[in-house]
Amino acid sequence: MIQRLSTTPFNDQKPGTSGLRKKVRVFQQPHYAENFIQSVFDSLEAFEGKTLVLGGDGRFLNREVIQIALKMAAANGFGRVLVGRGGILSTPAASHLIRSSDAFGGLILSASHNPGGADEDFGIKYNVSNGGPAPEKVTEAIHARTLTIDHYRILEAGEVDIDTLGTSLLGEMAVEVVDPVAGYADLMEGLFDFGAIRAMIADGFTLSFDSMGAVTGPYAIEIFEKRLGAPAGTVRNAIPLPDFGHHHPDPNLVHAKELYDRMMAEDAPDFGAASDGDGDRNLIIGRHSYVTPSDSLAVLAANAHLAPGYALGLKGIARSMPTSGAADRVAEKLGIPLYETPTGWKFFGNLLDAGMATICGEESAGTGSDHVREKDGIWAVLLWLNILAVRRQSVAQIMTEHWVSYGRNYYARHDYEGIAKDKADALMEALRGKLASLPGTSNSGGKVEKADDFTYTDPIDQSVSRNQGARILFEDGSRVVFRLSGTGTEGATLRIYIERYVGSSGELGMATAEALAPLVKAAQEVADISGFTGMEGPSVIT
Numbered sequence: 001m002i003q004r005l006s007t008t009p010f011n012d013q014k015p016g017t018s019g020l021r022k023k024v025r026v027f028q029q030p031h032y033a034e035n036f037i038q039s040v041f042d043s044l045e046a047f048e049g050k051t052l053v054l055g056g057d058g059r060f061l062n063r064e065v066i067q068i069a070l071k072m073a074a075a076n077g078f079g080r081v082l083v084g085r086g087g088i089l090s091t092p093a094a095s096h097l098i099r100s101s102d103a104f105g106g107l108i109l110s111a112s113h114n115p116g117g118a119d120e121d122f123g124i125k126y127n128v129s130n131g132g133p134a135p136e137k138v139t140e141a142i143h144a145r146t147l148t149i150d151h152y153r154i155l156e157a158g159e160v161d162i163d164t165l166g167t168s169l170l171g172e173m174a175v176e177v178v179d180p181v182a183g184y185a186d187l188m189e190g191l192f193d194f195g196a197i198r199a200m201i202a203d204g205f206t207l208s209f210d211s212m213g214a215v216t217g218p219y220a221i222e223i224f225e226k227r228l229g230a231p232a233g234t235v236r237n238a239i240p241l242p243d244f245g246h247h248h249p250d251p252n253l254v255h256a257k258e259l260y261d262r263m264m265a266e267d268a269p270d271f272g273a274a275s276d277g278d279g280d281r282n283l284i285i286g287r288h289s290y291v292t293p294s295d296s297l298a299v300l301a302a303n304a305h306l307a308p309g310y311a312l313g314l315k316g317i318a319r320s321m322p323t324s325g326a327a328d329r330v331a332e333k334l335g336i337p338l339y340e341t342p343t344g345w346k347f348f349g350n351l352l353d354a355g356m357a358t359i360c361g362e363e364s365a366g367t368g369s370d371h372v373r374e375k376d377g378i379w380a381v382l383l384w385l386n387i388l389a390v391r392r393q394s395v396a397q398i399m400t401e402h403w404v405s406y407g408r409n410y411y412a413r414h415d416y417e418g419i420a421k422d423k424a425d426a427l428m429e430a431l432r433g434k435l436a437s438l439p440g441t442s443n444s445g446g447k448v449e450k451a452d453d454f455t456y457t458d459p460i461d462q463s464v465s466r467n468q469g470a471r472i473l474f475e476d477g478s479r480v481v482f483r484l485s486g487t488g489t490e491g492a493t494l495r496i497y498i499e500r501y502v503g504s505s506g507e508l509g510m511a512t513a514e515a516l517a518p519l520v521k522a523a524q525e526v527a528d529i530s531g532f533t534g535m536e537g538p539s540v541i542t
Contacts, residue, residue: 001156002075002171007031013039013146015139017344019125021111024061027122031152033065034072037107038152039145040126041076043138047104049079053097053127055089055180056109057215057278058240059116063087063162065109065124070160074173075153078104081173083162084180088240090215090279092368092376093184095131099372100183105129110215110278113250117243132349132373136463185222191309191371192382196389198229205388206269209381210259213237213245216275219378228385249276251283251365251377252542253290264288271388271395275377280345281365282377284384286395294324294411297361299402300383302330304359307386309371316357318348321454321469322481322497323363324409333406342456342468343483349373350460363413363497365542400508407503410515414538415485416494416529424484424492427532431470431482434526438472445522446474454481472526477501480523494533496523 010029013020013036020036027033041047052073056062066087073081082101083089089097091108098106111123126134126142134142155171167176201207209224211217217238224230236259237245248255251274263272263285274283284291291299301317304310317331318339331338339357341347345366351357352370361367366375384395391398438451454468469483481497498519502508523529530536 003154003156004151005034005154006151007035007149009147009149010035011147014143015125015134017346018112018133019108019123021114021121021123024118024120024122027061027065033068033124034152034154035146035149036124037069037072038076039142039149040107041072042145042149043141044105048077050104051080051082051101052078053082053089053094053101053103053106055084055094056087057090058086058088058242059111059122059244059277060118060120060242061122062109062242065122066162067159068154069107070170070175071155071157072153074155074157074171078173080176082176082178085163085165085177086180087162088180088215088218090180090184090219092280092372092374092379093180093219095127095372095374096184096187097178098127098129099131103129108278112278113276113281115244115248116277120243127373130349130353130373133344133346135346135349136465181218181222184219185227187371188223188379188382189227191379192307192386193389194228197382197385200385200389200392201229205271207234207271207273207385208236208259208262208269209234209272210236210251210256210274211238212247212249212251212256212274212276213239213241214247214249214275214277214279215240216279216378219279220275223378223382244277251276251281252540254540254542256283259283260285260290271385273381273384275381276365279377280368280375282367282380283365284380284395286399289394289396289399291395291399292324292411293361293365293367294326294363294409295399295402296380296384297323297359297367298326298330298406299387299398300367300380301327301359302334302402303387303391304383306390307383310358310369314358315355316351318351318357318360320344320347320362321456321471322413322483322495323361324411324499325501326406326409327361329406339459340456342454342465345373345375347456347458347465350458354460356459363411403508404504407501407506408508410500410502410510410512412498412512412516413542414496414498414520415540415542416496416533416535417539418491419494419533419535421492423532424494427494427527427529428470428482428484430532431527435470438526443522443525445472445478445480445519446476449473449475472522478519480519480526482523482527494529496529496538498523
């Protein structure tokens with residue numbers, strides 16, 4: 001029996017760059033998840049009888065919301081739902097499943113790299129038929145509906161068994177529980193030279209992959225240990241847990257310190273990597289050699305032709321505006337376009353669908369290609385392994401040769417977390433008010449050549465995105481970018497991106513902190529960060 005239950009709107013359900021993220025206790029409010037899911041369905045058209053993909057990263061509340069979503073999908077007229085066994089689907093695997101099954105779209109239950117647990121974070125994101133995050137016109141429609149919703153539809157039924165592979169009926173809708181790993185692993189095996197990687201591992205190459213108690217554990221076991229022959233135990237923290245084993249599943253040098261320490265030890269493996277809560281981000285560390293996400297994007301693009309799936313070359317490279325310009329120099333040498341977009345993977349979708357770009361990346365440890373419409377942590381690790389298997393060099397050697405060829409973009413991101421939103425907004429408003437007067441002035445970073453608030457015009461649909469980050473560009477090619485993040489659930493996070501370029505004949509071996517110190521000082525001088533936030537330094541440096 002389909003129930004039509006009355007409800008009242010919540011005023012805090014505006015999706016961010018990656019869906020709606022809130023604390024678990026917020027989602028546990030009566031009708032809260034139901035309101036948002038119904039608002040998604042109400043914002044879509046002509047999905048009756050179509051297929052919906054459903055799954056998440058296994059965090060606390062994942063299974064409960066899957067049951068709600070199944071019953072609501074049945075009540076709203078979907079014909080079939082594909083759900084990952086146990087409710088598990090990494091974000092890139094969900095994107096692949098949407099595409100490979102010709103689904104109408106998908107609900108991905110995740111708060112990505114945010115912590116999980118009863119007192120932590122949860123999220124719901126809608127992805128469209130190309131497998132990518134909903135574009136702004138869809139998320140705006142969803143938000144508008146959340147403000148007027150007065151009822152939702154749900155099937156009165158018992159719980160669905162989501163732990164057994166196979167198909168059952170929920171009302172008139174088919175529920176098909178699928179293997180969340182096999183199809184994705186097959187896709188990876190078709191893109192990369194698994195034979196060459198297996199041979200490298202058999203010759204004694206060692207690696208360590210940290211799943212951080214999150215969703216990539218089953219994928220990594222299947223791919224790295226079973227298909228590529230790495231020894232048992234290569235994959236650490238491999239069981240997805242509702243609280244990620246008390247890990248903060250963000251693959252950076254703060255939260256993946258155990259991996260970093262392992263890779264800096266005397267007996268370090270040859271290669272180390274990690275992924276985040278929902279499997280779309282990556283961390284790459286060679287023996288005694290950390291690779292920044294921006295540099296990783298550039299190296300992957302420069303060497304992608306070594307993998308079978310990219311042997312014909314790249315159509316173009318896309319990067320988010322805050323990501324360093326290292327990839328720009330690769331694109332220039334390859335003679336292909338470079339696209340600079342706002343932060344948020346959805347901005348890459350049009351470029352990928354139009355065949356204008358092949359590889360995309362964000363400085364926040366997200367890298368991917370046109371094989372799906374999401375960033376993909378395991379994909380990035382496999383491309384690195386394919387490159388290492390062909391070149392038979394260490395990560396450190398590859399990085400050194402890259403810098404000699406292209407120069408080096410010294411780069412860091414400083415995050416100021418948990419700032420009161422009014423103070424963060426006041427800082428950005430004051431900074432934007434100064435931008436027009438900065439060109440021609442000098443500070444600790446040097447002489448300012450240009451200052452603006454980044455605006456992006458999509459080359460495909462001509463849509464315009466404004467206020468995407470305040471940029472201060474210096475005459476020597478250095479820059480400082482200020483941006484408020486939309487991925488947190490409490491307060492505001494101010495992100496400051498600091499970059500200095502040194503040509504191939506310059507000093508390529510400086511410590512990053514030393515190279516960027518004048519620009520860090522300049523950021524404080526221009527924006528009065530400590531004055532607005534009360535913080536003497538960043539919460540996290542990556």
